[in-house]
Amino acid sequence: MSNWSEGYVVHTEYIYSYCQEFNPMRLRLPFLKTGYRMPEPRVACELGFGQGVSTAIHTAAAPLDWWATDFNPSHVAHGQELIASFQGGAHLFDQSFDEFCHRNDLPEFDFIGLHGVWSWVSDDNHRTIVDFVRRKLKVGGVLYISYNTQPGWAARIPLRHIIDEHFKRLTRSGTNLLDRIDDAFAFAIRLLEQNPAYMVANPRVAEQFHWIRTANRHYLAHELFNQAWRSYSFSEISDWLSAAKVTFVGSANPLDHVAFPHLNEGQRAFLDAIPDPTYRETVRDFMINQQFRQDYWVKGPQRLDQPARNTRLRDQRVVLMIPRAQISLKIQGAQGETPLDPELYNPLLDLLADHQPLSIGELERKLTSRGVTLDRLLECLLVLNANSGISLIQEEPLIQQAKPRCAILNRHLLEQARHSDRINHLASPVTGGGVRVPRLEQLFLLAASQGVDTPREWADQASQWLDVPAEGPSAQDRDEPAEAQKTERFERAQRFVDTLTILRSLGIG
Ligand SMILES: C[S@@+](CC[C@H](N)C(=O)[O-])C[C@H]1O[C@@H](n2cnc3c(N)ncnc32)[C@H](O)[C@@H]1O
Known part of the structure:
Protein backbone atom coordinates (compact mmCIF):
# COMPACT_ATOMS: atom_id res chain seq x y z
CA MET A 1 0.00 0.00 0.00
CA SER A 2 1.26 3.49 -0.82
CA ASN A 3 2.12 5.25 2.43
CA TRP A 4 0.54 8.57 1.37
CA SER A 5 -2.85 6.99 0.73
CA GLU A 6 -3.87 6.46 4.40
CA GLY A 7 -5.77 3.29 3.40
CA TYR A 8 -7.78 5.17 0.76
CA VAL A 9 -8.10 3.50 -2.69
CA VAL A 10 -5.53 5.10 -4.99
CA HIS A 11 -4.63 2.32 -7.42
CA THR A 12 -7.60 3.12 -9.56
CA GLU A 13 -8.79 6.62 -10.37
CA TYR A 14 -12.21 7.95 -9.41
CA ILE A 15 -14.94 8.52 -11.99
CA TYR A 16 -15.35 11.86 -13.81
CA SER A 17 -18.41 12.96 -11.90
CA TYR A 18 -19.92 16.41 -11.51
CA CYS A 19 -21.36 17.72 -8.23
CA GLN A 20 -24.05 20.38 -8.73
CA GLU A 21 -24.21 21.22 -5.01
CA PHE A 22 -21.03 23.32 -5.48
CA ASN A 23 -22.85 25.67 -7.87
CA PRO A 24 -23.72 28.81 -5.86
CA MET A 25 -27.04 29.03 -7.75
CA ARG A 26 -28.00 25.63 -6.40
CA LEU A 27 -27.84 26.99 -2.84
CA ARG A 28 -30.43 29.68 -3.41
CA LEU A 29 -33.76 27.80 -3.37
CA PRO A 30 -33.00 25.76 -0.21
CA PHE A 31 -31.82 28.93 1.56
CA LEU A 32 -34.85 30.94 0.44
CA LYS A 33 -37.14 28.11 1.51
CA THR A 34 -35.63 27.90 4.99
CA GLY A 35 -35.58 31.72 5.24
CA TYR A 36 -31.84 32.04 5.92
CA ARG A 37 -29.61 34.70 4.44
CA MET A 38 -27.33 33.17 1.83
CA PRO A 39 -23.87 34.60 1.30
CA GLU A 40 -22.76 35.02 -2.31
CA PRO A 41 -19.76 32.67 -2.35
CA ARG A 42 -16.71 34.18 -4.04
CA VAL A 43 -13.78 32.32 -2.44
CA ALA A 44 -14.44 28.59 -2.27
CA CYS A 45 -12.65 25.42 -1.22
CA GLU A 46 -13.17 21.76 -2.11
CA LEU A 47 -11.62 18.94 -0.13
CA GLY A 48 -11.16 15.71 -2.14
CA PHE A 49 -12.13 17.04 -5.58
CA GLY A 50 -11.71 13.78 -7.51
CA GLN A 51 -11.09 14.36 -11.23
CA GLY A 52 -11.76 18.10 -10.86
CA VAL A 53 -14.76 18.19 -13.21
CA SER A 54 -16.87 20.22 -10.74
CA THR A 55 -13.97 22.55 -9.91
CA ALA A 56 -13.29 23.23 -13.60
CA ILE A 57 -16.94 23.76 -14.51
CA HIS A 58 -17.59 26.11 -11.58
CA THR A 59 -14.36 28.02 -12.22
CA ALA A 60 -15.53 28.62 -15.79
CA ALA A 61 -19.24 29.17 -15.19
CA ALA A 62 -19.40 31.04 -11.86
CA PRO A 63 -17.42 33.93 -10.35
CA LEU A 64 -15.55 31.72 -7.91
CA ASP A 65 -11.93 31.62 -6.81
CA TRP A 66 -11.44 27.89 -6.06
CA TRP A 67 -8.83 26.37 -3.78
CA ALA A 68 -8.93 22.62 -3.75
CA THR A 69 -6.95 19.54 -2.84
CA ASP A 70 -6.94 15.84 -3.64
CA PHE A 71 -3.97 13.70 -2.67
CA ASN A 72 -4.17 11.53 -5.80
CA PRO A 73 -1.75 13.19 -8.28
CA SER A 74 -3.48 11.59 -11.28
CA HIS A 75 -6.71 13.36 -10.27
CA VAL A 76 -4.86 16.63 -9.86
CA ALA A 77 -3.18 16.31 -13.26
CA HIS A 78 -6.58 15.81 -14.88
CA GLY A 79 -8.18 18.72 -13.01
CA GLN A 80 -5.27 21.00 -13.89
CA GLU A 81 -5.51 20.06 -17.55
CA LEU A 82 -9.21 20.96 -17.64
CA ILE A 83 -8.60 24.29 -15.93
CA ALA A 84 -5.60 25.12 -18.10
CA SER A 85 -7.77 24.57 -21.21
CA PHE A 86 -9.51 27.92 -20.52
CA GLN A 87 -6.67 29.48 -18.48
CA GLY A 88 -8.82 29.35 -15.34
CA GLY A 89 -7.32 30.59 -12.10
CA ALA A 90 -8.25 27.73 -9.71
CA HIS A 91 -5.56 26.62 -7.25
CA LEU A 92 -5.34 22.82 -7.21
CA PHE A 93 -3.00 20.89 -4.92
CA ASP A 94 -2.08 17.23 -4.56
CA GLN A 95 -1.80 17.49 -0.79
CA SER A 96 -3.43 15.36 1.88
CA PHE A 97 -6.11 17.08 3.96
CA ASP A 98 -3.59 17.30 6.80
CA GLU A 99 -0.99 19.07 4.61
CA PHE A 100 -3.44 21.34 2.80
CA CYS A 101 -5.47 22.39 5.83
CA HIS A 102 -2.31 23.53 7.62
CA ARG A 103 -0.95 25.66 4.77
CA ASN A 104 -0.37 29.22 5.93
CA ASP A 105 -1.18 30.90 2.60
CA LEU A 106 -4.87 30.04 2.39
CA PRO A 107 -7.54 32.76 2.34
CA GLU A 108 -10.75 32.55 4.40
CA PHE A 109 -13.55 30.85 2.51
CA ASP A 110 -17.19 31.76 1.88
CA PHE A 111 -17.83 28.13 0.98
CA ILE A 112 -16.14 24.85 1.90
CA GLY A 113 -17.42 21.68 0.27
CA LEU A 114 -16.69 17.98 0.57
CA HIS A 115 -18.68 15.50 -1.46
CA GLY A 116 -18.24 11.75 -1.13
CA VAL A 117 -15.43 12.15 1.39
CA TRP A 118 -16.54 12.07 5.06
CA SER A 119 -17.72 8.42 5.17
CA TRP A 120 -14.52 7.21 3.56
CA VAL A 121 -11.78 8.85 5.64
CA SER A 122 -10.40 8.30 9.14
CA ASP A 123 -11.28 10.08 12.38
CA ASP A 124 -7.89 11.82 12.21
CA ASN A 125 -9.01 13.33 8.92
CA HIS A 126 -12.40 14.21 10.45
CA ARG A 127 -10.61 16.15 13.19
CA THR A 128 -8.44 17.93 10.60
CA ILE A 129 -11.49 18.87 8.51
CA VAL A 130 -13.51 20.13 11.49
CA ASP A 131 -10.59 22.22 12.73
CA PHE A 132 -10.10 23.61 9.21
CA VAL A 133 -13.76 24.62 8.93
CA ARG A 134 -13.58 26.30 12.35
CA ARG A 135 -10.50 28.32 11.35
CA LYS A 136 -11.04 28.94 7.66
CA LEU A 137 -14.78 29.25 7.02
CA LYS A 138 -15.78 32.92 7.19
CA VAL A 139 -18.50 33.98 9.59
CA GLY A 140 -21.66 33.62 7.51
CA GLY A 141 -19.90 31.08 5.23
CA VAL A 142 -21.45 27.80 4.06
CA LEU A 143 -20.20 24.26 4.61
CA TYR A 144 -21.53 21.61 2.22
CA ILE A 145 -21.03 18.04 3.39
CA SER A 146 -22.38 14.70 2.22
CA TYR A 147 -22.10 11.26 3.82
CA ASN A 148 -23.61 7.79 3.86
CA THR A 149 -26.47 7.73 6.32
CA GLN A 150 -27.32 5.05 8.82
CA PRO A 151 -30.90 3.82 8.27
CA GLY A 152 -30.59 3.39 4.50
CA TRP A 153 -27.26 1.56 4.77
CA ALA A 154 -27.85 -0.48 7.91
CA ALA A 155 -29.18 -3.69 6.36
CA ARG A 156 -26.42 -3.75 3.73
CA ILE A 157 -23.52 -3.40 6.15
CA PRO A 158 -22.96 -7.17 6.74
CA LEU A 159 -22.94 -7.91 3.00
CA ARG A 160 -20.55 -5.03 2.31
CA HIS A 161 -18.33 -6.44 5.07
CA ILE A 162 -18.31 -9.91 3.46
CA ILE A 163 -17.37 -8.40 0.07
CA ASP A 164 -14.69 -6.17 1.57
CA GLU A 165 -13.17 -9.05 3.58
CA HIS A 166 -12.99 -11.21 0.46
CA PHE A 167 -11.27 -8.31 -1.31
CA LYS A 168 -8.69 -8.05 1.48
CA ARG A 169 -8.11 -11.71 2.37
CA LEU A 170 -8.60 -13.86 -0.72
CA THR A 171 -6.57 -11.89 -3.22
CA ARG A 172 -4.97 -13.89 -6.03
CA SER A 173 -1.38 -12.79 -6.24
CA GLY A 174 -0.71 -10.48 -9.13
CA THR A 175 -4.37 -9.57 -9.68
CA ASN A 176 -5.21 -5.94 -10.13
CA LEU A 177 -7.68 -4.05 -8.02
CA LEU A 178 -10.59 -4.24 -10.45
CA ASP A 179 -10.15 -8.01 -10.84
CA ARG A 180 -10.12 -8.36 -7.05
CA ILE A 181 -13.41 -6.45 -6.95
CA ASP A 182 -14.86 -8.78 -9.59
CA ASP A 183 -13.69 -11.81 -7.58
CA ALA A 184 -15.33 -10.45 -4.43
CA PHE A 185 -18.62 -9.86 -6.25
CA ALA A 186 -18.49 -13.28 -7.92
CA PHE A 187 -18.10 -14.80 -4.46
CA ALA A 188 -21.04 -12.77 -3.13
CA ILE A 189 -23.25 -13.97 -6.01
CA ARG A 190 -22.42 -17.60 -5.22
CA LEU A 191 -23.05 -16.89 -1.54
CA LEU A 192 -26.49 -15.44 -2.26
CA GLU A 193 -27.38 -18.50 -4.36
CA GLN A 194 -27.12 -20.50 -1.11
CA ASN A 195 -30.14 -18.54 0.17
CA PRO A 196 -28.49 -17.40 3.43
CA ALA A 197 -30.85 -16.73 6.33
CA TYR A 198 -29.59 -13.14 6.46
CA MET A 199 -31.00 -12.53 2.99
CA VAL A 200 -34.29 -14.23 3.88
CA ALA A 201 -34.61 -11.88 6.86
CA ASN A 202 -33.57 -8.86 4.74
CA PRO A 203 -35.01 -9.49 1.26
CA ARG A 204 -34.40 -5.94 -0.07
CA VAL A 205 -30.65 -6.35 0.32
CA ALA A 206 -30.55 -8.60 -2.78
CA GLU A 207 -32.19 -5.84 -4.83
CA GLN A 208 -29.75 -3.25 -3.53
CA PHE A 209 -26.84 -5.63 -4.14
CA HIS A 210 -27.89 -6.02 -7.78
CA TRP A 211 -27.73 -2.23 -8.19
CA ILE A 212 -24.30 -2.03 -6.53
CA ARG A 213 -22.90 -4.93 -8.53
CA THR A 214 -23.82 -3.38 -11.86
CA ALA A 215 -22.40 0.09 -11.05
CA ASN A 216 -19.13 1.44 -12.52
CA ARG A 217 -16.22 -0.53 -10.94
CA HIS A 218 -14.01 2.55 -10.56
CA TYR A 219 -16.83 4.15 -8.58
CA LEU A 220 -17.28 0.95 -6.54
CA ALA A 221 -13.58 0.77 -5.72
CA HIS A 222 -13.88 4.16 -3.99
CA GLU A 223 -17.37 3.59 -2.59
CA LEU A 224 -16.92 0.19 -0.94
CA PHE A 225 -13.27 -0.79 -0.54
CA ASN A 226 -11.58 1.92 1.49
CA GLN A 227 -10.01 1.12 4.83
CA ALA A 228 -12.27 3.72 6.44
CA TRP A 229 -15.93 3.18 5.60
CA ARG A 230 -18.83 4.13 7.82
CA SER A 231 -22.36 5.41 7.62
CA TYR A 232 -23.42 8.07 10.16
CA SER A 233 -26.56 9.34 11.80
CA PHE A 234 -27.37 13.02 11.51
CA SER A 235 -26.84 13.55 15.25
CA GLU A 236 -23.33 12.04 15.08
CA ILE A 237 -22.41 14.49 12.32
CA SER A 238 -23.99 17.31 14.29
CA ASP A 239 -21.78 16.38 17.27
CA TRP A 240 -18.68 16.37 15.07
CA LEU A 241 -19.49 19.70 13.46
CA SER A 242 -20.40 21.55 16.65
CA ALA A 243 -16.67 22.17 17.21
CA ALA A 244 -16.55 23.96 13.84
CA LYS A 245 -19.25 26.38 15.10
CA VAL A 246 -21.57 25.67 12.18
CA THR A 247 -25.36 25.29 12.34
CA PHE A 248 -27.48 23.07 10.14
CA VAL A 249 -29.62 25.20 7.82
CA GLY A 250 -31.11 22.58 5.51
CA SER A 251 -30.70 19.78 3.04
CA ALA A 252 -28.94 20.50 -0.25
CA ASN A 253 -31.50 18.26 -1.96
CA PRO A 254 -34.38 20.53 -3.01
CA LEU A 255 -36.88 17.68 -2.67
CA ASP A 256 -36.16 17.39 1.06
CA HIS A 257 -37.76 20.83 1.45
CA VAL A 258 -41.11 19.53 0.24
CA ALA A 259 -42.92 17.16 2.55
CA PHE A 260 -45.42 15.22 0.40
CA PRO A 261 -43.06 13.01 -1.70
CA HIS A 262 -41.40 11.67 1.45
CA LEU A 263 -43.86 11.80 4.35
CA ASN A 264 -47.55 11.14 4.86
CA GLU A 265 -49.61 13.40 7.10
CA GLY A 266 -49.29 11.24 10.19
CA GLN A 267 -45.50 11.05 9.80
CA ARG A 268 -45.28 14.82 9.33
CA ALA A 269 -47.30 15.47 12.48
CA PHE A 270 -45.16 12.97 14.39
CA LEU A 271 -41.93 14.70 13.32
CA ASP A 272 -43.33 18.20 13.89
CA ALA A 273 -44.00 17.27 17.51
CA ILE A 274 -40.29 16.58 18.18
CA PRO A 275 -38.90 19.73 19.84
CA ASP A 276 -35.16 19.14 19.33
CA PRO A 277 -34.17 19.91 15.69
CA THR A 278 -31.15 17.57 15.63
CA TYR A 279 -33.16 14.69 17.04
CA ARG A 280 -36.04 15.51 14.64
CA GLU A 281 -33.70 15.33 11.65
CA THR A 282 -32.26 12.02 12.92
CA VAL A 283 -35.73 10.53 13.33
CA ARG A 284 -36.73 11.85 9.90
CA ASP A 285 -33.86 9.85 8.35
CA PHE A 286 -35.27 6.75 10.04
CA MET A 287 -38.75 7.64 8.80
CA ILE A 288 -37.66 7.95 5.16
CA ASN A 289 -34.88 5.31 5.27
CA GLN A 290 -32.29 7.92 4.27
CA GLN A 291 -29.10 6.44 2.79
CA PHE A 292 -27.14 9.51 1.73
CA ARG A 293 -27.33 13.01 3.18
CA GLN A 294 -26.22 16.21 1.48
CA ASP A 295 -26.49 19.27 3.71
CA TYR A 296 -25.64 22.93 4.03
CA TRP A 297 -24.35 24.23 7.36
CA VAL A 298 -23.58 27.89 8.11
CA LYS A 299 -21.24 29.61 10.55
CA GLY A 300 -23.59 32.07 12.27
CA PRO A 301 -26.75 31.79 10.13
CA GLN A 302 -28.97 34.89 9.94
CA ARG A 303 -32.68 34.87 9.21
CA LEU A 304 -34.00 37.06 6.43
CA ASP A 305 -37.18 38.93 7.27
CA GLN A 306 -40.16 37.81 5.19
CA PRO A 307 -40.41 40.87 2.86
CA ALA A 308 -36.66 40.70 2.04
CA ARG A 309 -36.91 36.97 1.40
CA ASN A 310 -39.95 37.45 -0.86
CA THR A 311 -38.19 40.19 -2.86
CA ARG A 312 -35.16 37.95 -3.46
CA LEU A 313 -37.41 35.10 -4.45
CA ARG A 314 -39.39 37.25 -6.90
CA ASP A 315 -36.22 38.68 -8.49
CA GLN A 316 -34.72 35.25 -9.10
CA ARG A 317 -34.98 34.02 -12.70
CA VAL A 318 -35.43 30.39 -13.68
CA VAL A 319 -35.28 28.40 -16.92
CA LEU A 320 -36.75 25.07 -18.04
CA MET A 321 -33.93 22.57 -18.68
CA ILE A 322 -35.70 19.73 -20.49
CA PRO A 323 -38.28 19.69 -23.29
CA ARG A 324 -41.73 20.46 -21.87
CA ALA A 325 -43.15 17.22 -23.28
CA GLN A 326 -40.55 15.12 -21.46
CA ILE A 327 -41.40 16.37 -17.98
CA SER A 328 -43.14 13.71 -16.00
CA LEU A 329 -45.86 14.75 -13.57
CA LYS A 330 -44.65 12.18 -11.05
CA ILE A 331 -41.97 12.35 -8.44
CA GLN A 332 -40.11 9.57 -6.65
CA GLY A 333 -39.68 9.91 -2.90
CA ALA A 334 -39.84 7.79 0.25
CA GLN A 335 -43.62 7.51 -0.35
CA GLY A 336 -42.89 5.82 -3.70
CA GLU A 337 -44.05 7.45 -6.92
CA THR A 338 -46.28 10.43 -6.14
CA PRO A 339 -48.31 12.30 -8.77
CA LEU A 340 -47.83 16.06 -9.15
CA ASP A 341 -51.00 18.18 -9.32
CA PRO A 342 -51.59 18.84 -13.06
CA GLU A 343 -53.74 21.90 -12.26
CA LEU A 344 -50.68 23.43 -10.68
CA TYR A 345 -47.76 22.12 -12.72
CA ASN A 346 -49.16 22.25 -16.27
CA PRO A 347 -49.76 26.03 -16.37
CA LEU A 348 -46.36 26.63 -14.76
CA LEU A 349 -44.58 24.40 -17.27
CA ASP A 350 -46.48 26.01 -20.16
CA LEU A 351 -45.14 29.41 -19.10
CA LEU A 352 -41.59 28.06 -19.15
CA ALA A 353 -41.97 25.90 -22.27
CA ASP A 354 -40.04 28.23 -24.60
CA HIS A 355 -36.93 27.85 -22.38
CA GLN A 356 -36.58 31.60 -21.97
CA PRO A 357 -35.68 32.91 -18.50
CA LEU A 358 -38.59 34.12 -16.39
CA SER A 359 -38.45 35.63 -12.93
CA ILE A 360 -40.33 33.94 -10.12
CA GLY A 361 -42.17 37.26 -9.66
CA GLU A 362 -43.42 37.12 -13.28
CA LEU A 363 -44.50 33.51 -12.81
CA GLU A 364 -46.35 34.49 -9.64
CA ARG A 365 -48.19 37.33 -11.42
CA LYS A 366 -49.20 35.06 -14.31
CA LEU A 367 -50.42 32.31 -12.00
CA THR A 368 -52.19 34.40 -9.35
CA SER A 369 -55.54 34.11 -11.13
CA ARG A 370 -55.28 30.33 -10.60
CA GLY A 371 -54.88 30.84 -6.88
CA VAL A 372 -51.14 30.01 -6.84
CA THR A 373 -49.36 31.72 -3.91
CA LEU A 374 -45.65 32.54 -3.80
CA ASP A 375 -45.02 29.74 -1.29
CA ARG A 376 -46.88 27.21 -3.41
CA LEU A 377 -44.88 28.31 -6.44
CA LEU A 378 -41.64 27.93 -4.49
CA GLU A 379 -42.65 24.38 -3.58
CA CYS A 380 -43.26 23.53 -7.27
CA LEU A 381 -39.90 25.02 -8.25
CA LEU A 382 -38.12 22.98 -5.56
CA VAL A 383 -39.72 19.81 -6.96
CA LEU A 384 -38.77 20.73 -10.54
CA ASN A 385 -35.26 21.75 -9.46
CA ALA A 386 -34.83 18.37 -7.74
CA ASN A 387 -35.51 16.41 -10.93
CA SER A 388 -33.41 18.85 -13.02
CA GLY A 389 -36.52 20.23 -14.71
CA ILE A 390 -35.60 23.83 -13.91
CA SER A 391 -32.44 25.69 -12.97
CA LEU A 392 -31.84 29.07 -11.43
CA ILE A 393 -30.12 31.65 -13.59
CA GLN A 394 -27.28 33.89 -12.51
CA GLU A 395 -27.31 37.66 -12.92
C1 LIG B 1 -15.17 9.43 -3.57
S1 LIG B 1 -14.02 10.58 -4.18
C2 LIG B 1 -15.05 12.00 -4.43
C3 LIG B 1 -14.48 12.95 -5.41
C4 LIG B 1 -15.30 14.20 -5.71
N1 LIG B 1 -15.58 14.95 -4.52
C5 LIG B 1 -16.55 13.83 -6.46
O1 LIG B 1 -17.60 13.76 -5.83
O2 LIG B 1 -16.47 13.61 -7.68
C6 LIG B 1 -13.06 11.07 -2.75
C7 LIG B 1 -11.79 11.81 -3.13
O3 LIG B 1 -11.10 12.22 -1.94
C8 LIG B 1 -9.70 12.03 -2.12
N2 LIG B 1 -9.11 11.82 -0.77
C9 LIG B 1 -9.40 10.82 0.09
N3 LIG B 1 -8.70 10.95 1.23
C10 LIG B 1 -7.94 12.07 1.09
C11 LIG B 1 -7.00 12.74 1.94
N4 LIG B 1 -6.71 12.26 3.15
N5 LIG B 1 -6.42 13.86 1.48
C12 LIG B 1 -6.72 14.35 0.23
N6 LIG B 1 -7.59 13.75 -0.60
C13 LIG B 1 -8.20 12.63 -0.18
C14 LIG B 1 -9.57 10.82 -3.02
O4 LIG B 1 -8.38 10.79 -3.77
C15 LIG B 1 -10.80 10.96 -3.91
O5 LIG B 1 -10.52 11.62 -5.12
Missing part, protein backbone atom coordinates in the same frame (compact mmCIF):
# COMPACT_ATOMS: atom_id res chain seq x y z
CA GLU A 396 -26.64 39.06 -16.43
CA PRO A 397 -23.15 40.55 -15.79
CA LEU A 398 -22.00 37.20 -14.40
CA ILE A 399 -23.37 35.40 -17.46
CA GLN A 400 -21.44 37.73 -19.75
CA GLN A 401 -18.20 37.22 -17.77
CA ALA A 402 -18.59 33.44 -17.82
CA LYS A 403 -19.48 33.07 -21.52
CA PRO A 404 -15.98 33.12 -23.05
CA ARG A 405 -14.54 30.80 -20.36
CA CYS A 406 -17.38 28.29 -20.78
CA ALA A 407 -17.10 28.41 -24.58
CA ILE A 408 -13.42 27.42 -24.44
CA LEU A 409 -13.90 24.73 -21.79
CA ASN A 410 -16.86 23.28 -23.69
CA ARG A 411 -14.91 23.21 -26.93
CA HIS A 412 -12.17 21.27 -25.10
CA LEU A 413 -14.73 18.81 -23.68
CA LEU A 414 -16.44 18.32 -27.05
CA GLU A 415 -13.12 17.57 -28.71
CA GLN A 416 -12.39 15.04 -25.97
CA ALA A 417 -15.77 13.39 -26.59
CA ARG A 418 -14.50 12.27 -29.98
CA HIS A 419 -12.19 9.83 -28.19
CA SER A 420 -13.66 9.33 -24.75
CA ASP A 421 -16.95 9.09 -22.90
CA ARG A 422 -15.57 10.10 -19.52
CA ILE A 423 -17.15 13.51 -18.97
CA ASN A 424 -20.89 13.84 -19.39
CA HIS A 425 -21.31 17.49 -18.46
CA LEU A 426 -20.76 20.84 -20.16
CA ALA A 427 -20.52 24.28 -18.55
CA SER A 428 -23.42 26.76 -18.74
CA PRO A 429 -22.67 30.46 -18.20
CA VAL A 430 -26.42 30.94 -17.69
CA THR A 431 -26.94 28.51 -14.81
CA GLY A 432 -23.41 28.95 -13.42
CA GLY A 433 -22.87 25.19 -13.43
CA GLY A 434 -22.80 21.92 -15.29
CA VAL A 435 -25.48 20.56 -17.61
CA ARG A 436 -25.65 16.85 -18.30
CA VAL A 437 -24.95 16.11 -21.96
CA PRO A 438 -24.07 12.46 -22.73
CA ARG A 439 -21.26 11.69 -25.16
CA LEU A 440 -23.42 11.05 -28.24
CA GLU A 441 -25.25 14.37 -27.78
CA GLN A 442 -21.87 16.08 -27.27
CA LEU A 443 -20.84 14.73 -30.66
CA PHE A 444 -24.07 16.02 -32.25
CA LEU A 445 -23.26 19.40 -30.72
CA LEU A 446 -19.72 19.27 -32.07
CA ALA A 447 -21.09 18.41 -35.50
CA ALA A 448 -23.63 21.26 -35.27
CA SER A 449 -20.84 23.68 -34.35
CA GLN A 450 -19.01 22.63 -37.53
CA GLY A 451 -21.97 23.61 -39.70
CA VAL A 452 -23.59 20.16 -39.99
CA ASP A 453 -27.27 20.89 -39.51
CA THR A 454 -29.69 17.99 -39.96
CA PRO A 455 -30.29 15.07 -37.60
CA ARG A 456 -29.26 12.61 -40.32
CA GLU A 457 -25.94 14.41 -40.77
CA TRP A 458 -25.36 14.72 -37.00
CA ALA A 459 -25.89 10.98 -36.63
CA ASP A 460 -23.60 10.17 -39.58
CA GLN A 461 -20.87 12.52 -38.39
CA ALA A 462 -21.07 11.15 -34.82
CA SER A 463 -20.85 7.60 -36.22
CA GLN A 464 -17.68 8.48 -38.08
CA TRP A 465 -16.12 9.64 -34.82
CA LEU A 466 -17.43 6.72 -32.78
CA ASP A 467 -17.04 3.68 -34.98
CA VAL A 468 -14.02 1.54 -34.39
CA PRO A 469 -12.32 0.02 -37.47
CA ALA A 470 -13.73 -3.38 -38.32
CA GLU A 471 -12.00 -6.24 -36.52
CA GLY A 472 -13.16 -9.40 -34.79
CA PRO A 473 -16.49 -10.97 -35.78
CA SER A 474 -17.39 -11.48 -39.41
CA ALA A 475 -19.09 -8.68 -41.35
CA GLN A 476 -22.30 -10.70 -41.34
CA ASP A 477 -22.30 -10.87 -37.53
CA ARG A 478 -21.72 -7.14 -37.31
CA ASP A 479 -24.55 -6.07 -39.65
CA GLU A 480 -27.49 -6.38 -37.30
CA PRO A 481 -26.16 -4.50 -34.25
CA ALA A 482 -24.65 -1.86 -36.55
CA GLU A 483 -28.07 -1.26 -38.15
CA ALA A 484 -29.81 -1.15 -34.76
CA GLN A 485 -27.17 1.23 -33.53
CA LYS A 486 -27.53 3.48 -36.55
CA THR A 487 -31.27 3.67 -36.02
CA GLU A 488 -30.81 4.47 -32.36
CA ARG A 489 -28.28 7.20 -33.16
CA PHE A 490 -30.60 8.72 -35.75
CA GLU A 491 -33.55 8.69 -33.33
CA ARG A 492 -31.42 10.38 -30.69
CA ALA A 493 -30.29 12.95 -33.25
CA GLN A 494 -33.93 13.71 -34.05
CA ARG A 495 -34.65 14.25 -30.36
CA PHE A 496 -31.54 16.42 -30.18
CA VAL A 497 -33.31 19.13 -32.24
CA ASP A 498 -35.18 20.19 -29.06
CA THR A 499 -32.13 19.68 -26.85
CA LEU A 500 -30.06 21.96 -29.09
CA THR A 501 -32.56 24.80 -28.62
CA ILE A 502 -32.30 24.34 -24.86
CA LEU A 503 -28.51 24.11 -24.84
CA ARG A 504 -28.30 27.33 -26.84
CA SER A 505 -30.60 29.11 -24.40
CA LEU A 506 -28.20 27.93 -21.67
CA GLY A 507 -25.26 29.48 -23.52
CA ILE A 508 -23.86 26.11 -24.64
CA GLY A 509 -22.94 25.57 -28.29
